[in-house]
Amino acid sequence: MNAPTQITPTGIGAEWSPQWLLTPEQRALQADLIALCETTLRPNAIESDKKYIYPRKNFEALASMGLLSLTIPKELGGRGESHVCAAMVVETIARYGCPSTAMCYTMHLGACAAALLRHHDNERLKDILRRVDADVLIGTLSYSDPETGSHFWYPMSSRAERTDNGWKVFKKASWTTSGGFADWYIIQTTSPDFGGDYSNLSCFLVTKDQIHADPANWDGLGMRGNQSGPISVDGVDIAPDALVGPIGDGAKSNDEVVDPFFLVCSSACWNGICLAAMDITKNHTTRKVHNDVGMRVADYPTIQDYVGECLIDTNASRSYVYLAAKALDDLTDGCDWSAHATIDHLPRTQILNWLWQVKFFASKNVTFVVDKMLHACGGTGYKPALGIERLLRDGKAGWVMGPTNEVLRQFVGKAALLGFEVLDYWNQSVNQRVLNNELKKMSKDEKAAFASKLLAEAQA
Secondary structure (H helix, E strand, O other): OOOOOOOOOOOOOHHHOOHHHOOHHHHHHHHHHHHHHHHHHHHHHHHHHHHOOOOHHHHHHHHHOOOOOOOOOHHHOOOOOOHHHHHHHHHHHHHHHOHHHHHHHHHHHHHHHHHHHOOOOOHHHHHHHHHOOOOOOOEEEEOOEOOOEOOOOOOOOOEEEEEOOEEEEEEEEEEEOOOOOOOEEEEEEEOOOOOOOOOOEEEEEEEHHHOEEOHHHOOOOOOOOOOOEEEEEEEEEEOHHHEEOOOOOHHHHHHHHHHHHHHHHHHHHHHHHHHHHHHHHHHHHOOOEEOOOOEEHHHOHHHHHHHHHHHHHHHHHHHHHHHHHHHHHHHHOOOOOHHHHOOOOOHHHHHHHHHHHHHHHHHHHHHHHHHHHHHHHHHHHOOHHHOHHHHHHHHOHHHHOOOOHHHHHHHHHHHHHHOHHHHOOOOOOOOHHHHHHHHHOOOHHHHHHHHHHHHHHHHO
16 A cells, blocks of 8 residues: 655654545645644644633634534535544644644534534524634533532533523533633533433533633643633523423433544544654654764664554554544434434444543553653653643543543443443442342341331332
C-alpha cells in the first residue's frame, strides 16, 4: 500500500495515520483545519492555559470553516458529516491546535446530537441548529450532579415541573464544560411525573441567560480553557417547546446520542494529545545533540523504543475509535438524522458496550504516552516552554472524566460475567443473593425489628 499523504507540519508523518478512512473531501477539510490550528488555535491554546481563558476565539475560527455545524444535515445548512469525520476533526484540533478547544467542541457536538435526535417537529431546535456557524452559537451538555459524581445518570439535585406556560426547571450540575460561556445547553433532569424511578428522565433546552455560573472559580490541573465548573438553573420558566423530545426521553437520548458522541469524540481528543506529544518529542529529539558522544537524542535505542511503543499503542487506540465511528456510520447510514423521526429508532444503543471500551482504552493510553514522551525529552520536557508539560496535564483529565475508567471497567467486567441486565443503571433490581446473605447474619430480635420497620414503610 502506498503511504497516504496530507499537508502536515513537522512531526510524526502522514504515513502513520489511517488516511484511507477519509474521503477526499474529508482529507481536504483536515488539511485546512491543520493550517487553521497552526495559525490560530495553537497560539490561543497557550494563552488559554496560562490565563484560564475560554477559547471563544477558536470557536469563531472553527465557525468560519463551518465546523460548528459539522454533523448538522445539509437541509439545515450544515455539513452533514459522519461520525468518522467528527472523530478526525476532534483528533486534529487536539493534536495541532488546542485540547481544551477539542473538549469543548466534543461537548458542542454532543449537544447538537441531542438536539438533532428530536429536532424534527421542534422549530426552536431547528432555529438554533441553522445558526450555529453564522452566530457562533456554542452548545454544551449538562448532565452531571453534585450528589452522584460520575454516576451522572442519577440527577438527584434536579427536577422539572409542568406549568400553565410550559416548564419550570431546576438543575444543579457539578461539571459542565463551557459552563457560563456556551450559548445553549441541553440539560437532563428527573421528569415532571417523576415518582422515584431514575429511568424517568427528561431533557430541556436552556440558554445562557437562564443559567447561573461562576467561571472565575475554575481552577483545573489541565484543560484550563474548558471552564468545566458548576452551573445551576434555579426554577427557570421555559417555553413548552424547550422540552427536547417527549417526557421520559432522557434515558433514550443518553444511550443513543449523548454517550456515543461523547465517548467517541473525547477518545479522539485523547488520541490527538498523544500524537501532539509524539510530534513534540520527534522535533526535539532529532535536533538535540549530545556532543560528547556525537549522537542525537533520537539515536538512542531507548528513545526509539519509547516512541515505537507509544505510536503502536496510540494507533491501536485510534483504530478502536475509528472502528467504533465507522460502526456508528454503518448503523445510521452515515449519521443520517431523518430516521429518528420515529421515536424508538435507536440504532447506536446496540454498540454502547463497545464505546465504553473505546473511552477506557484511549484515556488509559494517553496517561502512559504523555509520561513516556516527558521521559524521552528529559529535562527540557519538564519545562513548560516545550509543551509536553501542558499536554501531560490535559491528558490526565481523560481517566477521571465521567463515566470514569473505574465505572467503565466495572460495567464491562460485570456485564461480560453476569449479563447486561445486572448492570441495573437506575438501582431498580433487588439483589436477592446479597439480601438473603445479610438477613442470615441477623439475630431473631434483629429480624423482628427489621420486619416491623419494613411493614411500617409499606403501610406508609
